[in-house]
Amino acid sequence: MSEWHRVASEADLSLEAPLGVRVGDVQIAVVKLEDGIYAINDVCTHEFALLSEGFCEEGKLECPLHQACFDVRTGKVLNEPAEVDVATYPVKVENGAVFVQVP
Amino acid sequence: MARTLIVGAGQAGRRCAEALRDLDPEAEILLLGEEAHPPYDRPPLSKAVLLGTDPGNGLFVRSPQFYAEKRITLRTGTCVEALDLAAKQVVTTVGERIGYDSLVLATGARARPLPVPGADDPRVHLLRTLEDAQALRAALVAKPRLAVIGGGLIGLEVAASARQLGCAVVVLEAADRLMARCVPPAISEMSAALHRGHGVELHLGxxxxxxxxxxxxxxxxxxxxxxEADLAVIGIGGIANIALAEAAGLAVQDGILTDGCGRTSQPDVYAAGEVARFPHPFFGRTVRLEAWQVAQNQPAAVARAICGEARPYDEIPWHWTDQFDWNLQVFGTPEPEMELVQRPAEGGRLTALSVDAAGRARGALVLNNGREATPLRRLIAAGKALDLALLRDPTVPLRQFL
Structure with missing residues (x-):
């Protein structure tokens, strides 16, 4: 059952400054872009690293270890060394609170 | 249909084949590899493979089907013995002659042996191939006393992996500091403290x-x-595999000499990856670089040149090493004689910039601080003089200098 989880308040998020959160065992990077707030799995698919500790620009999040890039909106991997996309999660904002839906 | 023959099916050979396919849907692409495996990336060999944590897909970046889908003919276990440039053919060790229109030499490098008595003992390992790594792992899981010869990147990564597997580890380094070829002295000292803190016995000089x-x-x-040790690993760098090129009369000098696009001294013959020595605008001289980045991206310049577009490879150099809980990345050329501006961040993270006499960042390092990698690369690329007083203040964000 997918459930909505409150992971942050909207005020915690600034533009292109990823926030690492955890829902149960799932680590999630929550990223505010100009057109909205997005959530993707926080763990790089190449080697273990938290993408939320990486550099974010123009909707791309760069792994802090080996600079694989992921599209924050779609989770698509954009360059090697990673080969596999990261999961994306639906996001909603209610009364200034950010919720992420996690399966 | 023009045939490009790539000799060497490592990362550089694979990347050249892929880049060529992206540029030219018609090209016939033949990738010959001496090793029994499809192309794989070598960085995990000294870490995930030794630790037994490699999930399998980390090493082989592409699936076996990928090559068929891309119409790249991959022939593993095929060793080229000679080049016949006049006939535009290569000759394999079983006497087969294979013709080409364009030839790419992506023969890479091999581990540098140490010419000391006893180094040929079977308990003395080198680390270059997957088989090397698997053999070393098989020996390390018995928790032997390990001596690592060489305190460079490979030696220290092996030392860290072996320590994590529970081995007693001694590192013997001939120079007076660790990683002397790629980091400034202050970082060498931190690295020594890291390894000693994890119980590695370190002997310098x-x-x-x-x-x-x-x-x-x-x-x-x-x-x-x-x-006294049960096992030894020698990690003292690499030697470019230039024998084929040299025997065929190509210009060589610790590497196959090429221009910025990988073109060698002979027409229609190119060199890709770490075997190539080429003029690099950032260094202002010719360099041969042994790094994932070069194997990944220089071959694309070669593929372009084959297709008639001369756009040299000119990336700001970058390499990384992972040791214990360290991820250290090095950008540009942090020369030891330059001033090192250290910008500590919370949690033991560090960014450091090597600035030249004119105040320009020529090199940089991040220690567990990869978020600053891209801004640093841009600062180095911009090459403008920085306000050092501001730069020394770690609370001033890097983007302020861009």
Whole structure:
């Protein structure tokens, strides 16, 4: 059952400054872009690293270890060394609170 | 249909084949590899493969089907013995002659052996191939006393992996500091503290003279020191595989000499990846770079040149090493004689910039601080003089200098 989880308040998020959160065992990077707030799995698919500790620009999040890039909106991997996309999660904002839906 | 023949099916060979396919849907692409495996990336060999944590897909970036889908003919276990440039053919060790229109030499490098007595003992390992890594792992899981010869990137990564597997580890380094070829002294000192803190016994300024096999283990004599170990690993760098090129009369000099696009001294013959020595605008001289980045991206310049577009490879150099809980990345050329501006961040993270006399960042390092990698690369690329007083203040964000 997918459930909505409150992971942050909207005020915690600034533009292109990823926030690492955890829902149960799932680590999630929550990223505010100009057109909205997005959530993707926080763990790089190449080697273990938290993408939320990486550099974010123009909707791309760069792994802090080996600079694989992921599209924050779609989770698509954009360059090697990673080969596999990261999961994306639906996001909603209610009364200034950010919720992420996690399966 | 023009045939490009790529000799060497490592990362550089694979990347050249892929880049060529992206540029030219018609090209016939033949990728010959000496090793039994499809192309794989080598960085995990000294870490995930030794630790047994490689999930399998980390190494082989592409699936076996990928090559068929891309119409790249991959022939593993095929060793080229000679080049016949006049006939535009290569000759394999079984006497087969294979013709080409364009030839790419992506023959890479091999581990540098150490010419000391006893180094040929089977308990003395080198690390270059997947088989090397698997053999070393098989030996390390028995928790032997390990001596690592060489305190560079490979040696220290092996030392860290072996320590994590529970081995007693001694590192013998001939220079007076660790990673002397790629980081400034202050970082060498931090690295020494990291390794000693994890129980690695470190001896600097200690050149190995002799290995003596004993009934039980090995005796290593280095400097004034005698070290007993069950197993040794030599990690003292690489040697470019230039024999084929040299025998065919190509210009070589610790690498195959090329221009910025990988073109060698002979028409229709190119060199890709770490075997190539080429003029690099950032260095202002020719360089041969042994790094994932070069194997990944220089071959694309070669593929372009084959297709008639001369756009040289000119990336700001970058390499990384992972040791214990360290991820260290190095950008540009942090020369030891330059001032190192250190910008500590919370949690033991660090960014450091090497600035030249004109105040320009020429090199940079991040220690567990990869978020600053891209801003640093841009700062180095911009090449403008920085306000050092501001730069020394770690609370001033890097983007302020861009």
């Amino acid at each position: 200690c050149a190995l003279r002799r290995i003596t096999p004993r009934a039980e283990g090995l005796l290593l004599e280095a400097g004034d020191l005698e070290v």
